[in-house]
Amino acid sequence: MTESNAYLWGPLTLFGLTIAAVVGVLDQASKLYLLFVHDLGANPVRLGPFLDLVLARNTGISYGLFQSDGALVRWLLLGFKVVAVAFLWVWLARAENRLTALSLGLIIGGAVGNAIDRLAHGWVVDFVFFHIQTADWRFNWYVFNLADVAIVAGVVGLLYESLVGVRAAKAP
Numbered sequence: 001m002t003e004s005n006a007y008l009w010g011p012l013t014l015f016g017l018t019i020a021a022v023v024g025v026l027d028q029a030s031k032l033y034l035l036f037v038h039d040l041g042a043n044p045v046r047l048g049p050f051l052d053l054v055l056a057r058n059t060g061i062s063y064g065l066f067q068s069d070g071a072l073v074r075w076l077l078l079g080f081k082v083v084a085v086a087f088l089w090v091w092l093a094r095a096e097n098r099l100t101a102l103s104l105g106l107i108i109g110g111a112v113g114n115a116i117d118r119l120a121h122g123w124v125v126d127f128v129f130f131h132i133q134t135a136d137w138r139f140n141w142y143v144f145n146l147a148d149v150a151i152v153a154g155v156v157g158l159l160y161e162s163l164v165g166v167r168a169a170k171a172p
Contacts, residue, residue: 008090016102024116027110055127088104092105128143128149
């Protein structure tokens with residue numbers, strides 16, 4: 001391996017990129033099915049007293065922040081994702097254990113899945129709606145998708161590795 005390739009390829013890069021590809025495919029398959037086969041926009045699904053599948057068009061970032069229908073914002077967000085994925089890939093090439101590679105693969109796959117939405121539709125397809133309601137209180141969580149779940153799981157894995165993992169700093 002040449003020195004320039006060392007920034008992009010390491011012993012666990014294939015593993016992490018395989019995870020990213022699986023996440024991206026599952027994310028896109030779920031969105032395509034719900035949009036074009038089930039027609040989720042016209043047919044929301046009640047899965048239980050606290051979980052529904054509904055169509056939400058997210059033109060912003062996580063948690064619906066910075067909503068904008070403008071092309072400039074869409075391209076800026078896509079550019080940010082490209083830079084973030086490149087950074088994460090370089091990190092993946094340096095990963096020393098499978099948990100780090102798995103976590104980075106989950107984040108990369110989720111980012112790519114949502115970027116594909118933004119390219120294809122101009123917005124990210126969100127559909128999982130968690131909510132709790134009692135007689136005098138209601139809690140609505142943000143609508144999210146499988147890519148978002150993968151990103152959060154990847155971040156949790158990286159936090160676990162940094163706080164509890166083998167190389168984490170231990171308190172005296």
